[in-house]
Amino acid sequence: MTPSSDPEDRSVSKYGAAYKYRFVVASLIILAHFSVGLNYFSVAPVFPLIMEDFGVNRATVSLLVALALLVHAVFGLPGGVIAGRFGAKRVYFVAWILVGMSAFTSFAGDFGTLLALRLAYGIGFGLIIPTTAPLLMQWMKPREITFMNALDIAALTLGVAVSVTTVAPISEEIGWENALSVFGAVAFLGSVVWALLGKTKPLEFQAISDKSISLRDVSSVLRNKIILLLAAADALVFMHYTALTGWLPTFYGESRNMSLSEAGFVTGLMPLVGVGAVLIGGVLPLRVSDQRIFFVVPGLLIGIGGLGSFLLNSYIGIVACIIILGIGSWAYPPTLLSLPMRLKDMTPEKIAIVWGLFVTVSGLGMFVSPIVVGAIRDHWGTFIPGFMIWGIGAWLLLIAGLLLPASVNSNPQFSQTER
Numbered sequence: 001m002t003p004s005s006d007p008e009d010r011s012v013s014k015y016g017a018a019y020k021y022r023f024v025v026a027s028l029i030i031l032a033h034f035s036v037g038l039n040y041f042s043v044a045p046v047f048p049l050i051m052e053d054f055g056v057n058r059a060t061v062s063l064l065v066a067l068a069l070l071v072h073a074v075f076g077l078p079g080g081v082i083a084g085r086f087g088a089k090r091v092y093f094v095a096w097i098l099v100g101m102s103a104f105t106s107f108a109g110d111f112g113t114l115l116a117l118r119l120a121y122g123i124g125f126g127l128i129i130p131t132t133a134p135l136l137m138q139w140m141k142p143r144e145i146t147f148m149n150a151l152d153i154a155a156l157t158l159g160v161a162v163s164v165t166t167v168a169p170i171s172e173e174i175g176w177e178n179a180l181s182v183f184g185a186v187a188f189l190g191s192v193v194w195a196l197l198g199k200t201k202p203l204e205f206q207a208i209s210d211k212s213i214s215l216r217d218v219s220s221v222l223r224n225k226i227i228l229l230l231a232a233a234d235a236l237v238f239m240h241y242t243a244l245t246g247w248l249p250t251f252y253g254e255s256r257n258m259s260l261s262e263a264g265f266v267t268g269l270m271p272l273v274g275v276g277a278v279l280i281g282g283v284l285p286l287r288v289s290d291q292r293i294f295f296v297v298p299g300l301l302i303g304i305g306g307l308g309s310f311l312l313n314s315y316i317g318i319v320a321c322i323i324i325l326g327i328g329s330w331a332y333p334p335t336l337l338s339l340p341m342r343l344k345d346m347t348p349e350k351i352a353i354v355w356g357l358f359v360t361v362s363g364l365g366m367f368v369s370p371i372v373v374g375a376i377r378d379h380w381g382t383f384i385p386g387f388m389i390w391g392i393g394a395w396l397l398l399i400a401g402l403l404l405p406a407s408v409n410s411n412p413q414f415s416q417t418e419r
Helices: 007-015 022-038 044-054 063-074 076-086 088-107 111-139 142-174 176-197 215-222 225-255 260-286 293-311 315-331 333-342 348-380 384-393 396-403
Strands: none
Touching (some): 022 088, 044 225, 063 225, 063 348, 111 142, 225 260, 225 348, 225 384, 293 384
């Protein structure tokens, strides 16, 4: 038998047991994303309880989601630089602790303290996503990264689904403060496990270099029209998604006669079906040559499902639209994160910037959207105009898919020949 000529196989032989350790690192990364999702929208279904206990209005309580996302956005682009300067393992540990600060919600005696805990979560969220990129490049083969992106997003989505669908019934049993503390404790314990088992050891499957990110790298990314188009489309989708996830439970309770638990369950179907959608979205791009379809089809589903989720009165129609919206919203992110690797002259350093840019742009948008919806409801007495603004904007994903040039399919991802 002749020895394998595949550089990846030679690397496996070279690193032996160290290479197998990538399964441990991959599992920890997946757990980190699950804990991020678990604390993402956990406060939204209990907004009415928080407003009652702390005497705040809708626009104010929406800051618990909006400001956390703003801080998450601010730390997105610098996150890759911070990880490079202080080390991915250290930054991941600190980020995970910050995500778990919700464990102390039981001790929050006022709205300001609760908001501070949510801001800590936002910082951790903003750091953990771009720090994931170099970890994946260090430990995963190129062909494994797209699927790992799908698994990470699926874990995050599952966390969102679990918290959104269970926080209301758990709150009925132990109180909303303790319910949020339970979700935070999962992340806090995860950080301890990372401190014990987390490692950063490049296996040379990707072109990891020792140089720092330069201003020229940042400039080249910010001037790339394809990257900017994808960033804008992704931002509008998640502005729409955040507005609906944050306010649909309240809207369904006020306008569709659903109980708090029922409204939370229906809204929670979005991330729940998204778990399957993101896994499929991670596998199909490996078998379909034209990547643009993974923006066009999800964009159509988001446009139709998003509008129907608040314009229809029928319970069955609402559930159907929520499911369609959930599939569309989570089917495209694996391609979104992997497609930039196909672009000409992209390097691992630039990909870290791209991921940070996506985090920052979408995070800033997600900060704005729930506040706008809440303010419109307080001023005009209806959620519909606010939902409609972001529902129309989300159609940009479909448009982006149609505008992408065919060249996005022509260049391979990072390969061994690029080292």
